[in-house]
Amino acid sequence: MRYRINYRKIASAIYISHLDIQRAFQRAFHRAKLPLEYTMGYNPHEKMSYSPPLPLFVSSDDEYLDLDLAGDEPAKEIYDRLSPQMPKGLILNGVTKLLPTEKPLSKTFKxxxxxxxxxxxxxxxxxxxxxxxxxxxxxxxxxxxxxxxxxxxxxxxxxxxxxxxxxxxxxxxxxxxxxxxxxxxxxxxxxxxxxxxxxxxxxxxxxxxxxxxxxxxx
Amino acid sequence: MGDTYRIKDILKNVMKPSRYTGGEFNEETMKEGDVINYALAFPDTYEVGMSHLGMKILYHLLNGMPNVNCERAFAPQDDMAEELRKHNMPLFSLETYKSLKDFDFIGFSLQYEMCMTTVLHMLSLSNIPFYREDRGIDDPILMAGGSVTVNPLPYNKIFDMFIIGEAEEVLPELMDLYDSNRNKEAFLKTAAQVEGVYIPSVHGEEARVRRLYVKDMDKAFFPDKFIVPFTEAIFDRAAVEVMRGCPRGCRFCQAGMIYRPVRQKNVSTLYDQAEKLIASTGYNEISLSSLSTTDYMGCEKLVNDLYDRFASEKTTVNLPSLRIDAFSMKLAKKLQTTRTIALTFAPEAGSQRMRDVINKNITEDEIMATLSEAFASGYNKIKLYFMIGLPYETDEDVLDISRLLKKIYYSYKTAAPNGKPLALSASVACFVPKPHTPFEFFPQDSAEEFKRKIRLLLDSVPKKIKLSYHEPDLSIIEGAFARGDERLNDVIVSAYNKGCIFDSWTDHFDAGKWGEAFADCGLSVSEFAERRFGYDERLPWDIIDIGVSRAFLVKEAEKAGRAETTPNCFEKCSACGISEKDGKCRFEIQD
Incomplete structure (x- = not known):
């Protein structure tokens, strides 16, 4: 099941680069013990995708990330588990389940x-x-x-x-x-x-x- | 709180600003009220300091006390230092952006001799005078700990106090002691009575300060969480400390002497600690840390247990230090993932005679057998560590390093006929005689002699083997400080004033300036580095009782001259002196 995570990047989190944000999320997913899905191949990694990277020093109230999880849990459950595992300045707004027909993040926002x-x-x-x-x-x-x-x-x-x-x-x-x-x-x-x-x-x-x-x- | 608006302003002009902001996951929350403020300072960059296990232990230990707030401080990179100076801002802590000058204590972790100019750099950015005599009653108390302090004299005009040995044994007691009257002078006088504490203003030249160490590792404090940096640290992973000390007794190795006796944790303790750390950090790699992890008696069981527990979660187990033997290879193969095809070993010397001189206790047959198995199992990136300039070394011994490298290189085709090309590299270090080791009496080679020996290697090692070596000009200054005395305090200040900082980074190191700094103080590098001490001479570091006896060190030095080996602690006790004071060493562990 694919979930869309909506988050804010504020306060000292504006000094974190896009690459470091990705790593911070991966670690938060592990801490939250989410049933992650991995890519195949030599270097398996979590199946996730992002909205276009925000430059350093820019804050945002509306960032997105899509994540594939094994199983089908209520979005609220994912939110409740992940929220306390987020570092300072990266704050969850909400988590929603995506319909299979939903366009990828890169094609969603105009x-x-x-x-x-x-x-x-x-x-x-x-x-x-x-x-x-x-x-x-x-x-x-x-x-x-x-x-x-x-x-x-x-x-x-x-x-x-x-x-x-x-x-x-x-x-x-x-x-x-x-x-x-x-x-x-x-x-x-x-x-x-x-x-x-x-x-x-x-x-x-x-x-x-x-x-x-x-x-x-x- | 510091001036956050201005801090935000300067962060826009520096590389990787998240190194200076704190706020990482698992950062401790600072307590309100009139608590003791302790700055844990690491005289290197954030990435290096955040990789250091000792920092993590002390940080969480101190913050666990009801009357202490412990914050972190690292050396800013050049761009950040420039911004701080330009905006007339002091170096600040990561937790509350407080100037280091406003702390009650600044505890520096000294892990290598060449970090001292960076200590001064951090003091300078904080407007704190370098010499303790120039500091007032309101200035912070400067503490030093870490392996460098087993010879504290070269730094005793700078720091107010030194903790000799494992600081977690005494820091809480010292904090409570300070809390009882919060007066710097009175505190230093009383603290001088505490075991393991050396206070230059109180202790005379005849002092004998005994090293502290944790007696029971299973009961010792170990954090159940690590701070998770945003930007990647050098070692960005969970780590459990399987043991302290090393049973091997290599004669050049300071860590092998100053962390005696070997103290191991039970397998179940480590399993629990690993599980807690993975859960609290979200890391997907766990490292089994120690001086020689495959010597840990529960190693195989621990590796198997952790592997079974974590493999399905894509969390890998990592052995950072491998001996060149069959047992290590077996474990490495078990843990081998598609990602790791590289192996690192330290034969240290090329000839058998030399390996016996240093008591490495490994034969060429073992080296070849282990590598042959590694090659057959698909490993094709091998890095080997060697040393030159060891006591009793001849040119034949140096050339034997190239002979061994060539033998290994050409054995690859036989062992792995269908393998990818072999990437063999060798790193050659210049030997530095260290205090409290059997080689403490011996002179170091001169820079010219090191360079001549490196030339011998460069001329004899084929180009397809990648050869790298340590900078001799840096190694001899390290040597001067390692066995130096109080005259060197002024040399550090002089070198810093000439612009030396981050000396352990080769792009910053400036041999010319260091030479001038010694000369300005009427001294030379060679009179310290190339000094030979008599076996019965009083040594500058005799004010420290490390636990290992002089008689043992002399016996080992003499055996080195005869190329005789000494068995490791697990096989047979060699009466090093530790058990005389604290009772027989106990090596048994439980599952």
């Missing part, structure tokens, strides 16, 4: 709702300028990113974003936006922020305080 907290000299002015800049389709919003083959590629972030907003809150600039999360045109939040900071004059000197993923949408 958009992710992000919030960026920045420190700037004049947050209210910067919010206005940022919003105006984004909404003017004539203004460039492209930056370079490293591809998988370690080459530089130019990426225009406008078509990969929607629901964009910028506002002042508690003396800081808050930018919120949906970022494309589909497998083919995934937009990394750090690339998004880099594009804003390179192109919008008011953000040139900004300091990033926090990057937070609020929710993933289908």
């Amino acid at each position: 958009w992710a709702d992000y919030e960026f907290t920045l420190e700037v000299d004049d947050p209210a002015g910067a919010a206005l300028e940022t919003k105006g800049y984004y909404e003017d389709p004539e203004k460039p919003l492209a930056t370079t990113k490293r591809t998988k083959t370690n080459k530089e590629a130019l990426v225009d972030i406008r078509p990969l974003t929607c629901e964009f907003d910028a506002r002042e809150s508690d003396g800081r600039l808050i930018i919120s936006s949906f970022l494309n999360m589909s497998n083919e045109s995934l937009l990394n939040p750090l690339t998004f922020l880099k594009a804003l900071q390179e192109n919008i004059p008011a953000l040139k000197e900004s300091e990033t305080v926090k990057i937070h993923k609020i929710k993933a949408y289908r």
